[in-house]
Amino acid sequence: MTKPVDKTLKVSPEFFPLTEVATRFVNQLAQCRRLGFEVKEASEHHVLIELPYSQDIIGDPDTGVIHGGVITTLIDTGCGCAVVCAILDKFESLELSPTLDLRVDYMRPAEPNKAVYVFAECYRLTSSVAFTRAIAYQDSIDRPVAHAVGSFMRISPEMIGEDFRQALMGNLPKEQQ
Amino acid sequence: MNEQANASGVHDIVQRAIATNDYSYLLEKVPYSQFIGMSVERFGDEMVFKLPAKDDNIGNPILPAIHGGVIAGFMEMSAIVQLMVFMQAKQVPKIVDFSIDYLRAGLHQDSFAECKITRQGRRVANVSINCWQSNRKQLIATARAHFLLE
Numbered sequence: 001m002t003k004p005v006d007k008t009l010k011v012s013p014e015f016f017p018l019t020e021v022a023t024r025f026v027n028q029l030a031q032c033r034r035l036g037f038e039v040k041e042a043s044e045h046h047v048l049i050e051l052p053y054s055q056d057i058i059g060d061p062d063t064g065v066i067h068g069g070v071i072t073t074l075i076d077t078g079c080g081c082a083v084v085c086a087i088l089d090k091f092e093s094l095e096l097s098p099t100l101d102l103r104v105d106y107m108r109p110a111e112p113n114k115a116v117y118v119f120a121e122c123y124r125l126t127s128s129v130a131f132t133r134a135i136a137y138q139d140s141i142d143r144p145v146a147h148a149v150g151s152f153m154r155i156s157p158e159m160i161g162e163d164f165r166q167a168l169m170g171n172l173p174k175e176q177q
Numbered sequence: 178m179n180e181q182a183n184a185s186g187v188h189d190i191v192q193r194a195i196a197t198n199d200y201s202y203l204l205e206k207v208p209y210s211q212f213i214g215m216s217v218e219r220f221g222d223e224m225v226f227k228l229p230a231k232d233d234n235i236g237n238p239i240l241p242a243i244h245g246g247v248i249a250g251f252m253e254m255s256a257i258v259q260l261m262v263f264m265q266a267k268q269v270p271k272i273v274d275f276s277i278d279y280l281r282a283g284l285h286q287d288s289f290a291e292c293k294i295t296r297q298g299r300r301v302a303n304v305s306i307n308c309w310q311s312n313r314k315q316l317i318a319t320a321r322a323h324f325l326l327e
Contacts, residue, residue, distance in 0.1 A: 069250015
């Protein structure tokens with residue numbers, strides 16, 4: 001399956017085989033479908049997700065700037081997804097880790113009519129906690145819209161139902177299972 | 178009233194909400210608060226914000242539970258409204274940082290929030306926000322935020 005080349009953002013989903021699982025994970029979350037999140041890349045080290053601009057999520061009607069809460073949702077999803085990918089790679093198990101805490105610093109308002117991206121990393125994984133950090137940006141990661149750190153609690157893989165496991169892992173190419 | 182609310186427009190909207198004791202009017206002006214479906218009720222000096230159970234707000238489909246980001250957005254918007262009403266704001270406060278601790282899963286049911294303006298200076302305000310569901314003493318999340326006022 002070939003995807004059209006994105007000219008505004010250089011991504012290489014083919015180079016990062018966890019992109020498919022990450023896409024499926026994000027699509028399982030109703031709020032993320034509603035917001036139109038799209039996973040651009042995912043690896044054991046990082047996740048890159050796009051949030052398209054929409055009138056529905058404006059926080060300041062005077063300027064058309066999107067609400068901080070949407071940025072928080074994007075970051076929480078990015079970090080959570082990075083944890084899923086890191087655990088999948090390191091322990092070959094599928095776990096859904098709830099957020100313990102999240103701290104977001106808003107550097108500048110997101111420009112209206114433009115997508116926002118989040119680059120999230122799980123930079124430390126222990127037996128019970130996953131530590132993450134993320135940057136939300138538009139044109140360049142060097143001009144962040146927001147910067148965040150968050151920690152996630154690891155829970156037993158048995159907490160995941162068979163339906164959810166199938167939705168994420170079913171019919172994947174061999175090398176990605 | 179001017180549809181495209183400018184600085185004084187915001188003030189008018191806040192004044193009108195206070196005068197009529199109808200704060201839904203304030204929330205209607207912000208598309209995101211409609212998007213998540215939140216509402217507010219004022220009881221004297223106290224304001225309680227409500228986020229009704231809504232399928233689109235679900236994050237974890239297994240429990241099911243509300244997306245953590247939606248809870249955060251709901252709490253952030255609650256703090257903004259609280260500040261605007263109690264400061265009689267002339268403009269919308271700008272978020273500087275937001276820090277949230279999740280204490281319990283936010284189940285697929287109605288959620289409520291209350292805010293406390295911990296400190297309000299000339300330029301910046303510190304607000305703490307608590308969120309609960311069926312029992313006010315069993316918080317599902319607690320948060321703290323800074324806003325620029327000028």
